[in-house]
Amino acid sequence: MTDLRNVIIVGSGPAGFTAAIYASRANLEPLMLEGEPRPEAPDLLPGGQLMLTTEVENYPGFPEGITGPDMMDLFRKQALRFGTEVLTYDVARAELEGPVKKLWTTDGKEHHAKAVIISTGASAKWLGLESETALRNRGVSACATCDGAFFRNKVVAVVGGGDTAMEEATFLTRFASKVLVIHRREELRASKIMQDRAKHNDKIEFVWNSEVVEVLDVEAGRVTGLRLKDTRSGDTRTIECGGLFLAIGHKPNTGFLEGQLDTDELGYVTVKGGTRTNIEGVFAAGDVSDKVYRQAITAAGMGCQAAIDAERWLETQE
Structure with a gap:
């Protein structure tokens, strides 16, 4: 078992890394479990679906466009700059109920946190x-x-x-x-x-x-x-x-949750009041809960919301 964290972010991509940037700047010292690269499943790369995107032309601030991998490299560097710790492992299972959230990674280690942000995205159908x-x-x-x-x-x-x-x-x-x-x-x-x-x-x-x-x-x-x-x-x-x-759609990557969070009929995590899930202290951001917009900028916006929601929730627990 590792030390008790303020917040653990499960999954990377625009939502996860934006949440990490905001949580780091709030001195929450987040741990990100970004997932493992899988040669047999290229749509589950750490960094999310942008790792499979050649040109991103509609993200503000890049008038000439930028490749998806280059954008995610910038996100990652910014999160690391502010102190986010990143581990390249998948979460095998999780127990989210209660004041201490427990997550087991594929290297056999157990991680504990007061709050968890789920940003595992969606994969191709x-x-x-x-x-x-x-x-x-x-x-x-x-x-x-x-x-x-x-x-x-x-x-x-x-x-x-x-x-x-x-x-x-x-x-x-x-x-x-x-x-x-x-x-x-x-x-x-x-x-x-x-x-x-x-x-x-x-x-x-x-x-x-x-x-x-x-x-x-x-x-x-x-x-x-x-x-x-x-x-x-x-x-x-x-x-x-x-x-x-x-190119027929995606399904949210929520298998490791084993039905602990409320979802809609398609399996997307249900959120209310921003990014809050049905379990206290657990938040969701990005394509794992967004089946409507599914854009890099909306995922990043949700990551920002999730970090702020987590920060404010943690303050109420002190």
Whole structure:
């Protein structure tokens, strides 16, 4: 068991590091458990989803834009400058009820805190196909930034219709000869600017009213094509491509909580009065509780709120 901390921040990313900056400046001496890098799960990198983002163009203060990893490096340096201690381990389980919050990390150590801020974000969703699982990292990916360069001069497909899908498709045109955007409907959910950017890119082609029912070819050990089903007629057809990228949404990373916190129907942590959860002294910030905006700046804002909420709550406990 380590010493009793004022506050432990679980997870990194814009929410976690902003909470760390504010908590450090409030002399709370926070400990951040930022998570472990996982080669098999590139969407769970320490630093959050911005680690998979090439260009961030809408964060104030960066008129020329900045890459996601560069931005998170700046966040991290600022948190460390003010005294945040960072450990690169996952939280295996937690007991959050009571005046002392207990967290066990994957290195076998136990950590205690008066307050906890959950900022573990959300990770990519998959289609759930056996062929998709078999060919993951063999042509199937949820991270264009990580794997796009492996598909030079190939035809690739992106599944999804939101901003993430448009961003992934646009990024992949740097490498692929053609990008097929596969969407279940005839209209995109993406913002108009992202739609326009994709629709005016000569390398992007849209495949409407279609869903992937099989990734080919498992026997070959690589992606050679996709079997699609028409969502209107039910007819199936096969298209050729050398890679498949999933951009169909995210799920909050809350497995280690084992249902201790109230969540909505999608599993996002429910907050009230700012960032307070149903357990006293436990706060949530960023994409783990935000399914609406899911932006770097809103996550950072929530991280600021969580640190201030935690500071004020701790003052009431003295």
